[in-house]
Amino acid sequence: MDVDVAVLGGGPAGYTAAIRAAQLGARVACIEKESALGGTCLRVGCIPTKAWVNTAHALHAAREIDPKLGVVVGEPTLDFARANEWKTAVVSQMTRGVASLLEANGVTWVQGSGRFTDAHTIAVEGQDRVTFRSAIVATGSYPLRPPIPGLDSPRCVDSTGLLSQTEVPRRLVVLGGGIIGCEFASIFDRFGSEVTIVEMLDSLIPQEDAEATKELQRAFQRRGIALHLGKQCTRVEDTGAGLVVHFGEGETVECDLMLVSVGRAPLVEGLGLEDAGVSFDARAGIATDEHRRTSVPHIYAAGDVAGYWQLAHTAFREGEIAAENALGHDTAIGDPAVPRPIYTDPEIAGVGLTEAEARERHGDENVAVGKFPWVANARAVMSGEATGWVKTIHETTYGELLGVVMVGPHATDLINAAVVALDAESTIETVADGIAAHPTLGEGLKIAGQVALGRAIDLPPRRRS
Numbered sequence: 001m002d003v004d005v006a007v008l009g010g011g012p013a014g015y016t017a018a019i020r021a022a023q024l025g026a027r028v029a030c031i032e033k034e035s036a037l038g039g040t041c042l043r044v045g046c047i048p049t050k051a052w053v054n055t056a057h058a059l060h061a062a063r064e065i066d067p068k069l070g071v072v073v074g075e076p077t078l079d080f081a082r083a084n085e086w087k088t089a090v091v092s093q094m095t096r097g098v099a100s101l102l103e104a105n106g107v108t109w110v111q112g113s114g115r116f117t118d119a120h121t122i123a124v125e126g127q128d129r130v131t132f133r134s135a136i137v138a139t140g141s142y143p144l145r146p147p148i149p150g151l152d153s154p155r156c157v158d159s160t161g162l163l164s165q166t167e168v169p170r171r172l173v174v175l176g177g178g179i180i181g182c183e184f185a186s187i188f189d190r191f192g193s194e195v196t197i198v199e200m201l202d203s204l205i206p207q208e209d210a211e212a213t214k215e216l217q218r219a220f221q222r223r224g225i226a227l228h229l230g231k232q233c234t235r236v237e238d239t240g241a242g243l244v245v246h247f248g249e250g251e252t253v254e255c256d257l258m259l260v261s262v263g264r265a266p267l268v269e270g271l272g273l274e275d276a277g278v279s280f281d282a283r284a285g286i287a288t289d290e291h292r293r294t295s296v297p298h299i300y301a302a303g304d305v306a307g308y309w310q311l312a313h314t315a316f317r318e319g320e321i322a323a324e325n326a327l328g329h330d331t332a333i334g335d336p337a338v339p340r341p342i343y344t345d346p347e348i349a350g351v352g353l354t355e356a357e358a359r360e361r362h363g364d365e366n367v368a369v370g371k372f373p374w375v376a377n378a379r380a381v382m383s384g385e386a387t388g389w390v391k392t393i394h395e396t397t398y399g400e401l402l403g404v405v406m407v408g409p410h411a412t413d414l415i416n417a418a419v420v421a422l423d424a425e426s427t428i429e430t431v432a433d434g435i436a437a438h439p440t441l442g443e444g445l446k447i448a449g450q451v452a453l454g455r456a457i458d459l460p461p462r463r464r465s
Contacts, residue, residue, distance in 0.1 A: 001108070003027045005326050006122055006132035008114050008271065011039015012312040013303025014138035015098050016319030017326075021136075022105040024327045029130050030107050031114040031122060036095040037102065039140050041312040044160040047094055049183060051087040052163075053343045056190035060345065065384040078191055080168050087163075116272035119296055123272075134298045134326035137278070137286060138319060139271060141264040141304035150236030155243050156258045159184070169193050169257035173245050175233055177204040179342050181261035182216065186344040189225050196226040196255065198233050198247045208340065209354040209405040215388060216407070219346055226253070266305045281307075290332040292322040300326055314338055337422035341412035346387045349415035352403030352422045358393045367402070369393050370428070370452025374408045376459055377447075378439040385409040390444035392428060392452050399427035404448075410441055417445055428452050 005021040007014045010032030018030040036043055055078070062076035102109055112124040122130045143158035145151060157165075159180055168191045174181045177199030189195045197204070197220075204220075204227070205213045220227060231248035242256050266285030273280050279295040280286045285307030292300045300322035303315035317336065324331045342348040358367045370392045374380035388408025394401050404418035421431055432449030436442050443458075450456040 001029060001110070001128050002131045003029045003108070004133050005029075005323065006031065006130045006135045007138060008116075008122060008135065009039065009138035009140060009303070009305075010034070010037040010098070010109070011138060011140045011303060011315065012041050013140075013306075013315035013319040013322070014039065014136070015102060016316045017136045017138060017300075017302055017323040018107045019101060019105045020320045020323035021327060022107050024324065024329075026323075026327055028105075028107045029110050029132075030102060031110045031112065031124055031130065033111070033113040033125075035111065037098040037109065038091075038095040041315075042094050042098065043091060044163055046312055048087045048091050048163050049159070049187070050343055051090045052083065052187050053183070053345075055083045055086065056187045057345065059190050068384045078168065080191070081166070084166065115270065116276035116278075119276045119299065134300070135276075136292075136319070136322045136326060137271065137273075137294070137299065137301040137305055138303045138315070138322075139267040139305045141266050141310060143260070144263045144265050145260055146262055148233055148235060150238060150243075151260060153236060153238040153243065153258075155238060155256070156236060156260055158260055162257075162259050165257070169255070171242070171255040171257075172196070173198060173243070173253060173255040173258045174261060175245075175258060176261040176263070177201070177227075177229065178261060178263065179205055181259065182220075182344050183342065184259055184261065185220070185225055189220075189223055190345070194224075194226075196228065196245075196253050198228045198231055198245065198253075200230070200232045202230045204229070205342065205348070208342070208348060209350055209391070209403075210356060211391065212348045212350065212405050212407050216342075216344055216346065216348060219344075219387065228253075264304065264310055266307055268305060290334065291325045291330070292318055292333065293325060298326070308333075309338060311338065311340075337419045339412075339415045339419050341415065343412060346385075346408050347411040348405075348407050349411040350403065350405040351415055351418050352401070353393060354403060354405065355391070355393050358395070358402045362395050362402070366395050366397060367393065368396050368428075368452050370448040370450065370456075372444050372448040372451055372456070372459065374441075374444065377441065377444055379441050379443075380409055382439070383409060390414075390448040392431060392445070392448045394428040394452060399429055401426050401428055401431060404445065406444070414441055414445070417442065421445075 004026035007018045007030045021028045112127045114122045114124045172193040174197045233247045235246045237244040268280045286301040302318035302322040340350045373389045375386040380386040391405045393403040436446040
């Protein structure tokens, strides 16, 4: 098969690149080894996980929120088999949707494991070779497993293994307090598991705004999730009936299942990149420029494998950029505002700089923040969920908005308004002066801006020290 553009990988970066290339008039082949398109995100990552998030939230609402609103239906129970059926149905609908989109755009899906044999050819197991003028590598990433004795036990699973469970573990230990670990901890606590998090650093999700992660830590502790921060796992013992996890200075915890969630690495091995002349690193991924061009001018890389962000939504944009440049355009990724959604309960979302990053970059005296609590927002109060806040971060010389952080209900949806504001290089005055619909959660961003300017209407004035 001879094509203009060959895309290796059918995940968010890959299928987006394939469709965009086809929109530009190219003959395109998308090579994917799995039996379904969509990559980790759609098949065994964000989509099935968030389907469980919705189940967990429904349980929480039935137990704690609905009675406050006057809806009493009795003690809810989790039908885990039905929850898994729902999860599977959602995944199936989304992956079928991707396949239909490729077909509608005239993209040929070549199912099989692909490997470069030279700079213009990909051999596909069980299929004809694919020759191309340009190629885009979008093979994604895989879960890391640290060299801890005993971690090879079948009771130690990664996120894919946890998503395949047919029973809720009575006791779950999560190794790693990053985004994935915290999301699953939040889910399984709602499902009824006794959850313990062991994290070697001193905070949960350390790359996020410190105030936000402290809020999450307090919420987890109130829910009874055990946190062992600043503790390193030293070994895992499989007793036959369960696991004994050793960590810290002689501490242990027993569990039935352990989630190993310590990060992901770019999937670069076994692709024949050496034969194509593409430079790569096993940890950092494939080196690319702002056009997502690799060391071989007609070969591009996008998504997790390219070593920038490990996010599906950035992979979508990178796939578009790679496809456009593969066909002669001149599109650069630039420095976009990238949202950081975290689907815990409470939700966390951020975009732009954290407060600590802003102060480090601009100096304490040149940074101001505004913080608005949801307990002062009518829509949050009437919904029964008023935990958390919205925080704006701006520099005081020109008033440029530098970042926004949210904790609380629907934060992962609300953050998109802040993404647009940052990409538009908005000032804090623009945020504060905009007219927000009332009563909505969307008012939170506006009022946080007003707080930053010292003229909030919906909060009492700050006391002078």
